[in-house]
Amino acid sequence: MSYGHASSEPKLHGIVAEFEDEASIIEATGKTVEAGYHHVEAYTPYPLEELMDILHLHKNKIALVILIGGLVGCAAGFFMQYFSSVIHYPINVGGRPFNSWPSFIPVMFECTILFASISAVLGMILMNGLPRPYHPMFNVDRFQYASQDRFFLCIEADDPKFNPEETRQFLESLHPHEVSEVEE
Numbered sequence: 001m002s003y004g005h006a007s008s009e010p011k012l013h014g015i016v017a018e019f020e021d022e023a024s025i026i027e028a029t030g031k032t033v034e035a036g037y038h039h040v041e042a043y044t045p046y047p048l049e050e051l052m053d054i055l056h057l058h059k060n061k062i063a064l065v066i067l068i069g070g071l072v073g074c075a076a077g078f079f080m081q082y083f084s085s086v087i088h089y090p091i092n093v094g095g096r097p098f099n100s101w102p103s104f105i106p107v108m109f110e111c112t113i114l115f116a117s118i119s120a121v122l123g124m125i126l127m128n129g130l131p132r133p134y135h136p137m138f139n140v141d142r143f144q145y146a147s148q149d150r151f152f153l154c155i156e157a158d159d160p161k162f163n164p165e166e167t168r169q170f171l172e173s174l175h176p177h178e179v180s181e182v183e184e
Contacts, residue, residue, distance in 0.1 A: 017176035065123035073115025
C-alpha cells in the first residue's frame, strides 16, 4: 500500500570541482564553456572579471528595470497631479491653465526617484533569486572554503549535456583538487 511518500534517495543538483587558485578555475571555466556546458556556476572568494566574461554574467537587466520603474514613477507623478488639479478639484489661480505641467515637475521628479529606487531593490532581489536561505552547494563539505581561499566550479544537472559519469570525467580531466557530487 503506497501513501505517496517522496523518495528518500537524494536528487542530484550537479557535480562540483574544487580548484586551488584563480588561474586554474579561469582556465577550467573556459574549457567547460568551450565543451558546450551552459548551466555552469563558479564560486570564488572574491570577484574575478575573467570569469564574468567567460560565463557572460555582464548581461544584466537591472538597468532596464530601473529605467522602466523611473518612467512609471514619472508618469504616476504627472497623472496624480493632473487628476487632482484638472479633473477632481480644478481651481483657477491667477488665470493659469488647470494643466500647468511646469508646476508638476518637482513631484514628477520625486516620484521618478522613488519608483526607480524601489524597482532597483525589488529587481535585484528577484533577479538574484532571493530570499534563498538554503542552496544545495551547502551540502558539499569543503564548500565552506569558498569564502576563504578555494574556487569551485559546478556543472548543474539541468544542463542539456549533463551526464553524471561523463561530466565527472570531464571535470577530473581539468586537474582539480577534488570532484564531488552536489545533492539537493
